[in-house]
Amino acid sequence: FDRLSSVFVSNTNHNEHQPAHLTLKNAAVPVQTNLAKYAGPEQRYCPAGVYEFVKNDDNTDRLQINAQNCVHCKTCDIKDPTQNIVWITPEGGGGPNYAGM
Numbered sequence: 001f002d003r004l005s006s007v008f009v010s011n012t013n014h015n016e017h018q019p020a021h022l023t024l025k026n027a028a029v030p031v032q033t034n035l036a037k038y039a040g041p042e043q044r045y046c047p048a049g050v051y052e053f054v055k056n057d058d059n060t061d062r063l064q065i066n067a068q069n070c071v072h073c074k075t076c077d078i079k080d081p082t083q084n085i086v087w088i089t090p091e092g093g094g095g096p097n098y099a100g101m
């Protein structure tokens, strides 16, 4: 399975209007520290591809958080080198819900 297929089979759902369950303590840290020093580990350790470094129009980097893909493994809460990512329980009990387990 590729990453997005794995997200699909996890049957995880998020209500479109729920508050973000993944936030940053300091929005500058992902680019200034994680990307500069560690080549952005969040784009590699997340099994669901939630964290992506993308380019702004002026060619600077920014971290995009695709929270709707999160499968609630909490790896980011543990592995972020500066403990800058805050994971809170999402609303609604939306999974993961693996069929046949």
Ligand code: SF4
Residues within 6 Å of the ligand: 022, 045, 046, 047, 048, 049, 050, 069, 070, 071, 072, 073, 074, 075, 076, 077, 087
């Ligand atoms: S908890 Fe963190 S590492 Fe796990 S899927 Fe969600 S965003 Fe990715």
